[in-house]
Every structure is written in C-alpha cells, then in structure tokens.
Amino acid sequence: MLNIPLFPVTMVGSLPRSKAVIKALGRRQKGLIGDKEFDSIVGDATLEALRLQEEAGVDIVTDGEQRRDNFYSFVAGHIDGIQLMSLTEMLNYVEDKATFERLLNALDVPAFALKNPVVTGKLKRKHPLVLNDYLFLRQHTNKPIKTTLPGPYLLTRSMWVKSLSYNFYPDKVSLGNDVVDILREELMALCKAGCTFIQFDEPVLAEVAFTGPHDTHTFMCAALSEKSSPEEELDFAADLLNRVVEGISGKMKTALHVCRGNWSQREDVLLRGAYSPLIPYFNRMDIHQFVLECATERAGSIDALADLLPDKEIGLGVVDPRTTRVETVDFVVNNVKSLIKHRHPKQIYLNPDCGFGTFADRPVNTKEIILQKLHIIRQASETLRSCFGIL
Incomplete structure (x- = not known):
C-alpha cells in the first residue's frame, strides 16, 4: 500500500504556525x-512545514495542519450548522455553569481564546474538510502522505x-449519524484522489477511560460535555469509527491516534494511565494502526499493548513533543525493542507522542x-x- 522502509518515521500531524498564519486564520474567521x-x-507555510520534515528525514509527511486553528474546530468552516464558540461563550449555554467553570480552571487554557465547534443547526458538508x-x-x-x-x-x-x-x-446518537455520513463522504473523496494513509484523531478516548462519568475533567474542549459510563462511551466511539471506515480496508491504511492531552507543557494537568482499559475497544475497531503516546511515563508500560490483536500496527510515540529536553537515540531504540516483544518490526512506525501544534x-x-527531536527519531530508525539486518 505504501512504499516505505522498515521502522518508518512519520508525524502525528501538526507543526507550529507562523505569526502570519495565525493572523490569517483570525482574519479569515x-x-x-x-x-x-x-x-x-498557508500554502507557503505548508511548504515550509514540508521542508522541515524533509530536512529531518521524515518518511511519511503531513501538511503540518497549517490551515487549521486547531485539530478539530476547523471543521466549522467546512460544514453548515456549526458555530465556533470560545469556552467563555459556551459558559452561557451549558446547564451546570458552576461545574463548567471548575473544568475551565482545571484545563490550564485561556478560555477566551480557545474555540470549540458547537452544533446550532442541521449539519451539511459545504466543501471538503481536508481533501x-x-x-x-x-x-x-x-x-507518502498521512492525512489527518x-x-x-x-x-x-x-x-x-x-x-x-x-x-x-x-x-448525541442522532448527531453521530450525520457526523459519520460527513466523514465517510470525505474519506471516499480522499480515496478517489489517491490518498493512501488516513489518521483519525480521538485523544478524548483517554479522558473517557481514565475518569469516571462525573469525575473532574482534565482534558481539552471535547471532554467538557457530560458523558455516560466509560463502557457506554467507548462502545459508542468504536461503533462510530467502524461505520466511518466500513468498506475502506484494502483501499487505504487507516490509523487512530490516542494520547493524554497536548495543550500544555505542565505534566500535572495532563492525564495518566496505561492503555489496558482501551485495548478491548481497540480490538473491536476496524483500523490498521494505532498511533499512541508512549514516550512519557504517564502512558504506563508498553507491555500493556501485548493484548492488542496481532494484526494491528503501532505508531509508537518515541519523543515527547512538549519538552525542550531532546531524547537520545538509545532511549528511542530501547522503547522500540520493548515493543518488538509484542509486534513484528514491520508493524512498528516511529512518531512523536502527539502533534507539535x-x-x-x-x-x-x-x-x-x-x-x-525528529533527527533523533530518524537516527534511531x-x-x-541495521540491528534487524535491513539498511
């Protein structure tokens, strides 16, 4: 499907935007x-993001998500029926305002600046999301290109x-039906255009797995709404994703990214926990690859991935995008060797834990x-x- 070497180096998605891009995003909105x-x-910025990846020796590149204000709220500009709201504005509409205010304080984010897409009408895809x-x-x-x-x-x-x-x-069930239809429409258009690698971002699954239905949330905007039991929510998530990718296997590689939060450099506000409670749900998903945060101790032991179905690939997070400390080649190599106990080398891709922006x-x-950090991943690959006899 993809002409790539063993232990290919890739990205999770985003790279920082320049001041010119940030200004343009605001002016466009x-x-x-x-x-x-x-x-x-943003075309010039995308080419700069590409050059950075090429200089670092990245094997599978992304566009750096330069056209997006964040990794999911950008859909508001492509779908009718969605309004962008700051978290401060959302406070006027949530039912439990006191709890919502406490959540905003726990998030360590500027509530007036971050925007969340909110459904205020019937959804209709106006034009392509990422095609x-x-x-x-x-x-x-x-x-090769990974599209997110x-x-x-x-x-x-x-x-x-x-x-x-x-x-x-x-x-949410009725909303989920239209979300599935819109994502399937986008997926089919990408497939027709020759896209061979698509990654779906679902970082909020960690918030579901590691907190109870009414616990204090510590995650980004998507976690602010009420949820049912973790089991019900994860069942719902697996069902939605399977409906989106139904019939696509063999036409393109599909991946799912899960992490524990990537909005802050403060470790104390980010989630922690091993992947163990998520593995049964991963095994139900018709996805080729799981792109997972693994370079931080908050992610627990790599051995938690032992129960993942043997045909699943791992996009192994081997550097932490939030630290200024640059990992060593030995650190990356040793983490990969820990995973090789559970995965064939051909099933392992190397990437940062999350996006950089x-x-x-x-x-x-x-x-x-x-x-x-990307140079270190490349050297480790x-x-x-060499260790496995393939140059």
Whole structure:
C-alpha cells in the first residue's frame, strides 16, 4: 500500500504556525480576507512545514495542519450548522455553569481564546474538510502522505450542547449519524484522489477511560460535555469509527491516534494511565494502526499493548513533543525493542507522542527543538534497521 522502509518515521500531524498564519486564520474567521489571500499565506507555510520534515528525514509527511486553528474546530468552516464558540461563550449555554467553570480552571487554557465547534443547526458538508489540503501537498512531494481528520466520537461529543443542539439533534446518537455520513463522504473523496494513509484523531478516548462519568475533567474542549459510563462511551466511539471506515480496508491504511492531552507543557494537568482499559475497544475497531503516546511515563508500560490483536500496527510515540529536553537515540531504540516483544518490526512506525501544534496559537515547542527531536527519531530508525539486518 505504501512504499516505505522498515521502522518508518512519520508525524502525528501538526507543526507550529507562523505569526502570519495565525493572523490569517483570525482574519479569515472574521471574513476580513478571502480564500485566495488565505491560501497563498498557508500554502507557503505548508511548504515550509514540508521542508522541515524533509530536512529531518521524515518518511511519511503531513501538511503540518497549517490551515487549521486547531485539530478539530476547523471543521466549522467546512460544514453548515456549526458555530465556533470560545469556552467563555459556551459558559452561557451549558446547564451546570458552576461545574463548567471548575473544568475551565482545571484545563490550564485561556478560555477566551480557545474555540470549540458547537452544533446550532442541521449539519451539511459545504466543501471538503481536508481533501484540498492533501491535493496541495501531493503536488509538492513524492513522499507518502498521512492525512489527518478529527474522529467521529471527538466531533460528536465536542459539538453537542443540549440548549443549542437539541432542536436539530435530540441526543448525541442522532448527531453521530450525520457526523459519520460527513466523514465517510470525505474519506471516499480522499480515496478517489489517491490518498493512501488516513489518521483519525480521538485523544478524548483517554479522558473517557481514565475518569469516571462525573469525575473532574482534565482534558481539552471535547471532554467538557457530560458523558455516560466509560463502557457506554467507548462502545459508542468504536461503533462510530467502524461505520466511518466500513468498506475502506484494502483501499487505504487507516490509523487512530490516542494520547493524554497536548495543550500544555505542565505534566500535572495532563492525564495518566496505561492503555489496558482501551485495548478491548481497540480490538473491536476496524483500523490498521494505532498511533499512541508512549514516550512519557504517564502512558504506563508498553507491555500493556501485548493484548492488542496481532494484526494491528503501532505508531509508537518515541519523543515527547512538549519538552525542550531532546531524547537520545538509545532511549528511542530501547522503547522500540520493548515493543518488538509484542509486534513484528514491520508493524512498528516511529512518531512523536502527539502533534507539535495542536492549537494554532498554543504550540508546545519551537521549530529548533522539533527538528532535533525528529533527527533523533530518524537516527534511531537507521540504527534499528541495521540491528534487524535491513539498511
């Protein structure tokens, strides 16, 4: 499906945006610039993101998500029936305002700055979500491309606010049906265009697994809505994802990214816990690869992945995108060797734990440190190829 070497180096998705891109994103949301000017600015930024990856020796590249204000709220500009709201604005509509305020304090984010997509009408895909981004990048590189999309559970849960959404979608199940249809439409368009690798981002699954239905949340915007029991929510998430990718196996590689939060450099506000409670649900998902945060001690032991079905690939997180400390080649190699006890080398991809710029105005690292970390992954991949007899 992809012409790649053993232990390929890839990205989770995002890279930091320049001041020019951040300004353009804001001006576009306010209708102050048109598509032509915006595309020119972010096109240059995308090519810069590509050059950084090429310099670092990345085998499977992304567009750096340069056209997105964050990894999932950008859909508001592509789908009718969605309104972008700051977390401060959402406070006016949630039912339990006191609890919501406590959650905002726990999140360690600027509530007035971060925006969340909220359903305020019937959903309809106006134009492609990421297809044009893929086509642009395809024109400028011969390398394999990974295209990233927000997952169906993330979108469904983050966008449903009862007082605003109920008249159009009385519950999350009804909203989920339309989210699935929109993502399938996008997936089929990408497949037709020749896209061979798609990753769905569902970081909020960790929040579901590691906190109870009414515990204090510590995660990003998508975790702020109420949830049922973890079992019910994870069943719902697996069902939504399987419906999105139904019939796509063999046409493109599919991946799912899960982490424990990537909006802050403060370890104490991020989630922790091994993947064990998620493995049964991973095994139900019709996905080729799981792209997992594993370079931080908060992720628990790699041995928790032993029970993952043997045909599943792992995109192993081998560097922490939030720290200025640059990992060593030995650190990466040793983590990969720990996984080789449970996976064939051909099933292991190497990537950072998360993206480097989940939110456009809140990157977690500098381009200088990012380049160093990607170089380390590349050197480790070459060492591993040599160890396993493949140069």
